[in-house]
Amino acid sequence: MARGDEPLLSQGRPSSDHSDERSVEEEDALLTGQKTQQPRNYGWAFWREVGLFAWAVIATALVILLAVLYSHQQQTSKPTPSGGGWKNGRPTGKRNLIFMVSDGMGPTSLSLTRSFRQTETGLPIDDVLVLDEHLIGSSRTRSTSSLVTDSAAGATAFSCGQKSYNGAISILPNHDPCGTVLEAAKRAGYMTGLVVTTRITDATPACFAAHVNHRDEEDRIAEQEVGEHPLGRVLDLMLGGGRCHFLPNTTDGSCRKDDRDIVDLAKKNGFSYVSDRKGFDGLNFGSNVKLPLLGLFASTDIPYEVDRRNMNDIYPSLDEMARTALVALQSATEDSDKGFFLMIEGSRIDHAGHGNDPVAQVHEVLAYDTAFASVLDFLDQDDVEGVLVGTSDHETGGLATARQLHDTYPEYHWFPAVLANATRSAENLAYQLRDHIAGEHISPLDTGIKTPPRSSSSSSSDLESYIRTHLLSHGLGIHDPSAPELTRLLHTATDPWPASYILADMISRRAQVGWTTHGHSAVDVNVYASSPAQARPLRGNNENTDVGVFLREYLDLGEVVKEVTRELREKGAGAWMGEGLEEAVTGNGGDHYMGDFRKRDEVGGCGCVAGGGGGGEHVH
Numbered sequence: 001m002a003r004g005d006e007p008l009l010s011q012g013r014p015s016s017d018h019s020d021e022r023s024v025e026e027e028d029a030l031l032t033g034q035k036t037q038q039p040r041n042y043g044w045a046f047w048r049e050v051g052l053f054a055w056a057v058i059a060t061a062l063v064i065l066l067a068v069l070y071s072h073q074q075q076t077s078k079p080t081p082s083g084g085g086w087k088n089g090r091p092t093g094k095r096n097l098i099f100m101v102s103d104g105m106g107p108t109s110l111s112l113t114r115s116f117r118q119t120e121t122g123l124p125i126d127d128v129l130v131l132d133e134h135l136i137g138s139s140r141t142r143s144t145s146s147l148v149t150d151s152a153a154g155a156t157a158f159s160c161g162q163k164s165y166n167g168a169i170s171i172l173p174n175h176d177p178c179g180t181v182l183e184a185a186k187r188a189g190y191m192t193g194l195v196v197t198t199r200i201t202d203a204t205p206a207c208f209a210a211h212v213n214h215r216d217e218e219d220r221i222a223e224q225e226v227g228e229h230p231l232g233r234v235l236d237l238m239l240g241g242g243r244c245h246f247l248p249n250t251t252d253g254s255c256r257k258d259d260r261d262i263v264d265l266a267k268k269n270g271f272s273y274v275s276d277r278k279g280f281d282g283l284n285f286g287s288n289v290k291l292p293l294l295g296l297f298a299s300t301d302i303p304y305e306v307d308r309r310n311m312n313d314i315y316p317s318l319d320e321m322a323r324t325a326l327v328a329l330q331s332a333t334e335d336s337d338k339g340f341f342l343m344i345e346g347s348r349i350d351h352a353g354h355g356n357d358p359v360a361q362v363h364e365v366l367a368y369d370t371a372f373a374s375v376l377d378f379l380d381q382d383d384v385e386g387v388l389v390g391t392s393d394h395e396t397g398g399l400a401t402a403r404q405l406h407d408t409y410p411e412y413h414w415f416p417a418v419l420a421n422a423t424r425s426a427e428n429l430a431y432q433l434r435d436h437i438a439g440e441h442i443s444p445l446d447t448g449i450k451t452p453p454r455s456s457s458s459s460s461s462d463l464e465s466y467i468r469t470h471l472l473s474h475g476l477g478i479h480d481p482s483a484p485e486l487t488r489l490l491h492t493a494t495d496p497w498p499a500s501y502i503l504a505d506m507i508s509r510r511a512q513v514g515w516t517t518h519g520h521s522a523v524d525v526n527v528y529a530s531s532p533a534q535a536r537p538l539r540g541n542n543e544n545t546d547v548g549v550f551l552r553e554y555l556d557l558g559e560v561v562k563e564v565t566r567e568l569r570e571k572g573a574g575a576w577m578g579e580g581l582e583e584a585v586t587g588n589g590g591d592h593y594m595g596d597f598r599k600r601d602e603v604g605g606c607g608c609v610a611g612g613g614g615g616g617e618h619v620h
Helices: 019-032 044-076 107-121 151-160 181-188 203-209 218-225 262-268 277-281 305-311 318-332 349-354 358-381 416-420 426-437 460-476 483-491 496-511 544-554 558-571
Strands: 085-087 090-092 095-101 135-140 191-199 237-241 272-274 293-296 340-345 385-391 525-529 540-543
Touching: 095 151, 095 318, 095 358, 095 544, 107 358, 107 416, 107 525, 135 544, 151 181, 151 203, 151 544, 181 191, 181 203, 181 340, 181 544, 181 558, 191 203, 191 318, 203 218, 203 340, 218 262, 237 318, 262 272, 262 293, 277 318, 305 358, 305 426, 318 340, 318 358, 349 358, 358 385, 358 416, 358 426, 358 496, 385 544, 416 496, 426 460, 426 496, 460 483, 460 496, 483 496, 540 544, 544 558
Parallel strands: 095 340, 095 385, 135 540, 191 237, 191 340, 237 293, 272 293
Antiparallel strands: 085 090, 135 525, 385 525
């Protein structure tokens, strides 16, 4: 029999080298009932896999550890050449704080402006504003007297970190003054400044450097801002409008109730003074500034940006004033161990909301966005640590990027291109209409539209032709006015503010932009920052007072705020804070239903804008 044909169990067939050992192990397993473990020989491939796995685990752990350490460092410090940063939860070293207020700008303002900009300039749909890239949270806005705040109570929350009643200028409901972050910063050795496009005596700027029982006390606010203040002079720089509150009532262009010359008072307190474009240009964007500086470039408010751009030889822009202030304060603090605090307000976003004017609104937001970008550039280039925080005091107008025009179910549209056809604000056109009817060829707000004077013998048809051609076609890009719209303009032409509302409504309807009020709303507003890590406490949804608390904590002013508050209260309530107010104004009884409609003047104040100068408002 051949060898390969032998049976497997043949006695002559050799066994495996380990057959005897295997047999013993198998017998043990049968007797004990336990499986016998076999030693395994692990080859190179196995140990390679083990090594790769171990390396992956170690590398992952190292990455996580480094990420945690980096995050902790970003939250606690930001080293700079000047040594600023955070230590044990407290700021250290030299630093600058720029606080920007977009008065009246709600979330929908950004949607409106973003789409307008994309449409007007042919940008892609993913193109966004600078603001959009720095959104970190939102803020709740109610005051102590209402769920719907005004700018005074809103700014008091920022300046003092405390709630108060609508109309309060850094005064609490019990009539005690509260020390502000700007006053404390000045006391601690920081330089301070305010930049606005309204009156420098308006509610938002006033709340940082003045204390009065009601915002209407603008004459008194002017006095305090230039140094007639319990703490002395607390401001180093002011740029904006509102010249009329600084001139004696014996002077042309004054709106004061008395004959005090506050410009002269400012000069006696050391202020240098500029009042026109030539004077502003002489500041050379901040490199030729002598502090303290008072710059008042309009009788009341600086015109809307959509109009101002046609009067650039008369009025500086928000961006120009902001950059001038930054350079001036930077230079003034170059050799100091303290930096500066600067408040910059895009003031007239609010006014555009009050007027329900979407054309003015988009251009005001774009101007604010430009200034915001300039501040970011400044911080990037500056060696001193600094942070920019921006938010709104409230939303104005109840703006919606949609509008139902008829009883039938609406189409889902709004048309930014309609706004792009307009070249003037409704406010500006209303003033031109008023001046045309008065027979004046040159308007204080004339922006270049050629408007032939109207003689007293002009017919109604002549006026209608003027409205169709010069106001609607050239000014708003509207070529299809309806008969009712023309009738309303013809019958209200002698009153510029009703005319401005009609004009704004005409373009809003065609763009399908909606508004719910000529006042404020209670909607939450956005919070922005140059560095989310630096402004970490403001991430997410905040109370507006949280913003004020952050401002003073960033500059490490908690104790100094208490000190200046004690000093202000030692002065006591009195004439320096203006007339006292009734509990009905300062209490919180305003959020109870009292019928479906009450006229504004039944509870004090006026819901309309007031005329004069560059267009201004005294209530909002």
